[in-house]
Amino acid sequence: xxxxxxxxxxxxxxxxxxxxxxxxxxxxxxxxxxxxxxxxxxxxxxxxxxxxxxxxxxxxxxxxxxxxxxxxxxxxxxxxxxxxxxxxxxxxxxxxxxxxxxxxxxxxxxxxxxxxxxxxxxxxxxxxxxxxxxxxxxxxxxxxxxxxxxxxxxxxxxxxxxxxxxxxxxxx
Amino acid sequence: xxxxxxxxxxxxxxxxxxxxxxxxxxxxxxxxxxxxxxxxxxxxxxxxxxxxxxxxxxxxxxxxxxxxxxxxxxxxxxxxxxxxxxxxxxxxxxxxxxxxxxxxxxxxxxxxxxxxxxxxxxxxxxxxxxxxxxxxxxxxxxxxxxxxxxxxxxxxxxxxxxxxxxxxxxxxxxxxxxxxxxxxxxxxxxxxxxxxxxxxxxxxxxxxxxxxxxxxxxxxxxxxxxxxxxxxxxxxxxxxxxxxxxxxxxxxxxxxxxxxxxxxxxxxxxxxxxxxx
Numbered sequence: 509x510x511x512x513x514x515x516x517x518x519x520x521x522x523x524x525x526x527x528x529x530x531x532x533x534x535x536x537x538x539x540x541x542x543x544x545x546x547x548x549x550x551x552x553x554x555x556x557x558x559x560x561x562x563x564x565x566x567x568x569x570x571x572x573x574x575x576x577x578x579x580x581x582x583x584x585x586x587x588x589x590x591x592x593x594x595x596x597x598x599x600x601x602x603x604x605x606x607x608x609x610x611x612x613x614x615x616x617x618x619x620x621x622x623x624x625x626x627x628x629x630x631x632x633x634x635x636x637x638x639x640x641x642x643x644x645x646x647x648x649x650x651x652x653x654x655x656x657x658x659x660x661x662x663x664x665x666x667x668x669x670x671x672x673x674x675x676x677x678x679x680x
Numbered sequence: 681x682x683x684x685x686x687x688x689x690x691x692x693x694x695x696x697x698x699x700x701x702x703x704x705x706x707x708x709x710x711x712x713x714x715x716x717x718x719x720x721x722x723x724x725x726x727x728x729x730x731x732x733x734x735x736x737x738x739x740x741x742x743x744x745x746x747x748x749x750x751x752x753x754x755x756x757x758x759x760x761x762x763x764x765x766x767x768x769x770x771x772x773x774x775x776x777x778x779x780x781x782x783x784x785x786x787x788x789x790x791x792x793x794x795x796x797x798x799x800x801x802x803x804x805x806x807x808x809x810x811x812x813x814x815x816x817x818x819x820x821x822x823x824x825x826x827x828x829x830x831x832x833x834x835x836x837x838x839x840x841x842x843x844x845x846x847x848x849x850x851x852x853x854x855x856x857x858x859x860x861x862x863x864x865x866x867x868x869x870x871x872x873x874x875x876x877x878x879x880x881x882x883x884x885x886x887x888x889x890x891x892x893x894x895x896x897x898x899x900x901x902x903x904x905x906x907x908x909x910x911x912x913x914x915x916x917x918x919x920x921x922x923x924x925x926x927x928x929x930x931x932x933x934x935x936x937x938x939x940x941x942x943x944x945x946x947x948x949x950x951x952x953x954x955x956x957x
Contacts, residue, residue: 529734562696569704574727580708587704591697640708 512553512610520568523548528575540657544665545572546633549589550626553610554601558594565590578641585637592632596625614670626666627659634659784899785939787811789819792836796870796929801843803827805935808835816897818938824903824926825849825892826935837937843870843929850896851875851904854889858882862890862904862923870929873905878919884910890923898938 527545535541549565556564569583576582597612600621614622638655688695789811793804807813809832819826819839827847831838840847843864851862853875860878875890888907892898905923940946 528730558693558696562693562700566700566703570707578708579711580704580706584701584704584708587697587700590700591693594693 516548516552519551520548520564524568524571524575527572532576536657536661539654540661541654542658542661542665543634543637544662544669546586546589546630546662547666547669549586549593550629550666551611551613554597554612555610561590561594562587581637581640584640585633588636589629589633592629596628600625613673614667615674622670623663623667626663630659630662630666634662783941785812785941787813787937787939789813789837789935789937791932791935794841794929794932796841796843797868799868800845801841801929802830803839803841803932803935805837805839805937806835807937808833808837810834812939813837813937814939816943817940818897819935820898820902820938821927821932821935823928824905825898826927826929826932828897829937839935841929842873842925842927849898849904850893851890852893853878853882853884853907854891854901856882856884858884859893859895860918865922871925872908873923873925874920875907875923876918876920878921880917880919882919884919884921886910897940897943 523545527543531542531544545568548568549561552561552564565586566583569581569586570579572582572586573579601612610616612622612625617625634655638651638658642651787807789805789807791803792806793802795801795803803819803826805813805819813829813832815829815832817829819828825842827839827841827844829837830840842849842862845864848861848863850859852859858878858881860875862873862875865872865874878884884907886907886909890904890907892900892902892904894900903926905925907921908924909922910919
């Protein structure tokens, strides 16, 4: 249990730092900006209580906001992300299987499930984030392009990191 | 009431979502519409500090580039300094005289490298073939003989200093014209030389001037030094004496390269003579 907490704590710090000091500066043609930090919420264990999940998502969003100078923006998107995550998991994963599958990682859940999971959650998060950021419909086309391309970039980075930390033994 | 509680617990995720989402929106609308310095932005001490650190790190990463730029800038500025300009116009001292044909020309040069504390010392000057310096020419300073040119490039020349074990100049005592050779002493003192192979007939006095003879590659009469002691070792058929050198080699700054206009002619003649023998 304590191991899970420590791992998630490290992951939190690492992802925030990665996002703020590296990915913040990366932008392909001003269109595609990855927001990899949401991987933290994606990889939280299945059994996590809803309250804790939302609190963590909120705190993560606020920490990112603190660095991006956009108080509330990422917090709102992360809260939405947490909600979508709860829905998605309740639909796709059987409650019984939780005992031996603690975390929704790529190595445990397999490529197909993880890809769908990451894609759906990222799309929701990014769509909400970009539209909230622009806050008007007049630039919808540009916003949508950014949203799609950024989502592709983010999901790509998620899969890469999933493969980087792939552990073969865990998959039956 | 009970039903309401059951309803809420059943759909707790949705209600939690609502609560946090509303919080976020409140923050978002409140702080972003005013864009004032607030506790959640980069003026905050924690994030500001972290940004400072990251900036410092970035500064280190670009140090090389900054250094390169500074060096380039320095070089550019130095190039504009007067001291780095290579003065191309050489003032050759020449007197036009119709009675006498000029035999010697003087080319002024600046010493750019020098040594006095080795067994064989060399001096580098900033004149070369472009200015008329050639191998074998004599070099003097305002005080006296310095050495002779041994290597020449376009803009530079290397002089084999008098302080060299192979340097040997024909010299004579100024008063009674007795001829001998001047070379550097064995004890490696940059102020002492040896006048050797002077005939026994000479009666040198201490303090007598030693000058270049007519046989050297210098004009006759350029000072080499002053006799400092007579009882130098050696002797036999010839007199050897110690000489205080006229030039202070350690303080050498400007020298003159002496062009002997007849040097080629002389060398040609002497070569012919050798061939005939």
